[in-house]
Structures are given as structure tokens and as C-alpha cells.
Amino acid sequence: xLRKAASLSKYGVAAIQLREKQMPAGELLRLALDIRKxxxxxxxxxxxxxxxxxxxxxxxxxxxxxxxxxxxxxxRKFCRGMISGKSVHSLKEALHAEKAGYDYVxxxxxxxxxxxxxxxxxxxLRKLNEVCSRIEIPxxxxxxxxxxxxxKCIDAGAHGVAAIRDLFNTSNIKAKLSEYKIALGEL
Amino acid sequence: xxxxxxxxxxxxxxxxxxxxxLQIAKMAVKGGADILQLRDKTLPTGKLIDISKKIxxxxxxxxxxxxxxxRVDVVMASGADGVxxxxxxxxxxxxxxxxxxxxIIGGTAHSLKEALLRQNEGADYVGFGHIYPTKSxxxxxxxxxxxxxxxxxxxxxxxxxxxxxxxxxxxDDVAGTNVxxxxxxxxxxxxxxPVKTLKELKxxxxxxxYGSGQQIKEVCVNNCRI
Numbered sequence: 001x002l003r004k005a006a007s008l009s010k011y012g013v014a015a016i017q018l019r020e021k022q023m024p025a026g027e028l029l030r031l032a033l034d035i036r037k038x039x040x041x042x043x044x045x046x047x048x049x050x051x052x053x054x055x056x057x058x059x060x061x062x063x064x065x066x067x068x069x070x071x072x073x074x075x076r077k078f079c080r081g082m083i084s085g086k087s088v089h090s091l092k093e094a095l096h097a098e099k100a101g102y103d104y105v106x107x108x109x110x111x112x113x114x115x116x117x118x119x120x121x122x123x124x125l126r127k128l129n130e131v132c133s134r135i136e137i138p139x140x141x142x143x144x145x146x147x148x149x150x151x152k153c154i155d156a157g158a159h160g161v162a163a164i165r166d167l168f169n170t171s172n173i174k175a176k177l178s179e180y181k182i183a184l185g186e187l
Numbered sequence: 188x189x190x191x192x193x194x195x196x197x198x199x200x201x202x203x204x205x206x207x208x209l210q211i212a213k214m215a216v217k218g219g220a221d222i223l224q225l226r227d228k229t230l231p232t233g234k235l236i237d238i239s240k241k242i243x244x245x246x247x248x249x250x251x252x253x254x255x256x257x258r259v260d261v262v263m264a265s266g267a268d269g270v271x272x273x274x275x276x277x278x279x280x281x282x283x284x285x286x287x288x289x290x291i292i293g294g295t296a297h298s299l300k301e302a303l304l305r306q307n308e309g310a311d312y313v314g315f316g317h318i319y320p321t322k323s324x325x326x327x328x329x330x331x332x333x334x335x336x337x338x339x340x341x342x343x344x345x346x347x348x349x350x351x352x353x354x355x356x357x358x359d360d361v362a363g364t365n366v367x368x369x370x371x372x373x374x375x376x377x378x379x380x381p382v383k384t385l386k387e388l389k390x391x392x393x394x395x396x397y398g399s400g401q402q403i404k405e406v407c408v409n410n411c412r413i
Contacts, residue, residue: 024273024275025257025258025259025275025276025277026274026275026276026277026278027275029277029278029281050231050232050260051260052260052263052264053258053259053260053263053277053282053285054260054277056285057281057284057285065232065233066231066232067231068231068232068233068234069231069232069233070232070233070236070260070264071233071236074236074264078263078264
């Protein structure tokens with residue numbers, strides 16, 4: 001995990017989001033601190049899901065709120081200077097997140113992804129485009145992302161893309177990220 | 188002003204489905220518990236903060252110390268009086284850095300060594316156990332018994348709260364160690380008359396002449412805000 005984080009940062013990934021639902025807080029804190037040491041923070045932001053305490057203790061760049069997660073007010077109040085994100089699954093949720101004061105939204109799943117099959121059909125590019133045109137804050141597309149699809153998301157108005165499987169299942173991060181760079185223009 | 192009291196009730200909604208967290212808080216007030224500890228490992232953060240805020244207001248009104256298990260973030264956001272940290276949670280020292288000196292921080296210990304460690308790290312009290320076999324929580328370790336509890340009580344200066352399988356049938360033995368207090372879950376939440384059971388436990392734990400020289404920290408329940 002640490003080596004992965006280091007090479008993701010080395011090849012230009014803009015943000016790493018720690019999403020360890022089951023990990024005890026002590027272990028998550030150690031992981032966050034270790035990752036912070038490994039990545040080039042001028043290039044890569046480190047964002048943790050929901051835990052303002054971990055973000056503060058590890059000196060991270062932001063906090064990401066999942067469904068029924070931490071509100072933007074608390075992130076602003078306790079984590080000064082950090083960015084706040086929100087997972088959304090519809091235009092309504094995206095509008096709500098913007099109004100609530102989050103700095104960006106993670107919208108998805110845009111494409112079919114094994115992890116989210118249980119939540120029904122993916123949102124698709126048309127809905128992504130609608131969300132992007134209706135809110136001012138950056139929209140990060142997630143769900144079934146690969147370099148070719150990343151290009152389509154950007155064309156639909158997304159600010160960026162988030163990938164899990166595509167980056168973790170590759171043996172050559174450098175090559176994979178250069179594919180993304182070509183697709184996105186930059187990282 | 189309030190002290191770290193002697194009877195702590197833990198709100199566990201995993202071992203039973205009859206009572207919600209808030210209902211257990213009300214039970215604690217009626218039964219004379221001094222501390223209420225909210226323990227929930229499954230609720231999303233936002234929901235946990237909402238519940239915690241409600242219980243914090245209720246406990247403040249009734250002068251019950253309100254502690255949240257594990258979640259320093261929830262304490263910060265909800266205005267609870269403190270946090271109880273297990274061995275896998277955020278370390279006591281780090282939690283102190285975030286919460287400051289006015290919040291209560293409790294730490295779990297399974298041995299004398301760990302209890303002394305929690306004390307050195309700056310915990311306000313130590314939860315020691317489990318004393319007896321219990322079904323309320325998965326326990327990889329053996330029950331500690333009252334002899335070991337007695338040793339911890341003698342050697343640790345901060346208040347020791349005994350936990351694990353404590354009920355009316357063994358409270359006399361536990362209280363006999365001069366332990367500062369007890370934390371209960373199953374013996375109350377599974378009791379046909381939980382409030383009555385709490386009252387009886389309270390009578391037993393306060394009935395013993397407690398004076399082993401442990402320092403009790405005075406805390407302000409009403410103004411514990413960061």
C-alpha cells in the first residue's frame with residue numbers, strides 16, 4: 001500500500017483518498033502518517049474518509065464525506081485549510097452538497113463497476129454531464145474508470161476522475177498513469 | 188462540576204435490540220448511572236454525531252458524564268464530555284492533543300502494565316477488564332478476575348473502572364477490591380428491570396467505603412467545549 005502510494009505520487013496522481021472502513025482508528029492514523037511521509041505533497045493531496053480527527057493528527061490535505069458522513073461545517077470548523085469532498089449519486093445530492101459547502105463532489109458510479117453493482121445501474125455520461133453543468137464546484141467522476149473512459153468524463157465536463165481497480169490491478173503504474181495523462185491532457 | 192463517577196452504563200445496540208442509544212441514556216439517568224458511554228461501531232459518522240449531540244444535551248441536563256467510545260471526531264463535533272479509547276483506537280496522547288485538558292479521556296487496559304501505560308499517557312481513568320467472562324464483546328483474552336483487579340487498583344493512581352461480566356451476583360467481590368467504579372452493559376440491558384438493576388448496582392458500588400487515595404479529577408460538564 002505504501003509503495004503503491006509512493007509511486008502513484010511519483011507519477012503525478014493529484015490526490016490519494018484513504019477509504020478504510022473497517023480499519024481501527026489507531027491503524028488508520030499510522031497508515032495516514034506513513035503515506036504522508038512517502039508521497040510528494042506538492043503533487044499529491046492525501047484525503048481521508050470522514051475522520052476529521054485522523055486528518056488533523058496526520059496533517060492531511062482534506063476530508064471526504066461518504067453517505068451520511070461528516071458535514072462540511074465540521075470539516076471547515078476543525079480542519080482549517082483542508083478541502084472537503086462529498087460522495088454523491090444523483091443531481092439532487094450534488095446540488096445539496098454544493099449548498100452544504102463542500103469543495104468538490106465525487107459523482108458515480110459513472111460506469112459499471114463490480115464494487116457498486118448492488119446499488120443498481122451506473123449513472124452514465126449523460127447524467128454526469130447534467131451534474132457538471134448544474135453545479136459550480138468540481139465534479140470528480142468515479143466508477144469503472146479507465147483511461148479511455150476518463151477522456152469521456154472530462155469531455156462530459158468532469159474536473160477529474162477517481163480510480164480504484166484500474167490503478168491497483170496494474171503492475172506498471174508508470175505506464176498506466178501515462179495513459180491517463182494522454183487521455184486527460186494532464187493529471 | 189462533576190467527578191468521574193462510579194457507575195458507567197455503556198449503550199450497546201449490537202448485543203440487544205430492545206433499546207436505542209437514547210433510550211439507554213434515559214435508563215442511565217433513571218437508574219442513577221454517573222457516566223454514559225456511547226458505543227457504536229456501525230453507524231455512519233453523520234448519524235453518530237446527530238445521536239451524540241442529542242445525548243450530550245440530555246446528559247448535561249441530568250448531570251451525567253457523557254463519553255463516546257473510540258470516536259475523537261464525534262466528541263469534537265458533538266460536545267460530548269470525553270472519549271474512551273481502546274487499544275486499537277487513536278492513542279491517548281494524540282487524543283489529548285486534539286481534545287485539550289478539559290475533556291475526559293479514558294483508556295482500556297488488559298494488564299497492570301497497560302494500565303500504568305494509560306496513566307503515563309495522560310488518561311483520566313482506566314477501564315480494566317474484562318473481570319469476568321462476558322458475551323457483550325468478543326474477548327480474545329482470558330478474564331482477569333478480582334485479584335488482578337485489586338493489584339491494578341493498588342498500583343494505579345488514576346481511577347480504575349472495572350468492566351466485563353459485572354452483575355449483581357458478583358458486584359460485592361468487585362467492590363471489595365476498592366475499585367473506583369464499574370462499567371456495565373449486559374447485566375443491565377438484558378435485565379427484565381434494567382433501571383432497578385442499575386439502582387441496586389449503584390447502591391452496592393457506592394456502599395463500599397472508597398478511600399484508596401485515588402485522585403479524582405474535577406471536570407466541568409457544562410463548559411467542556413473546545
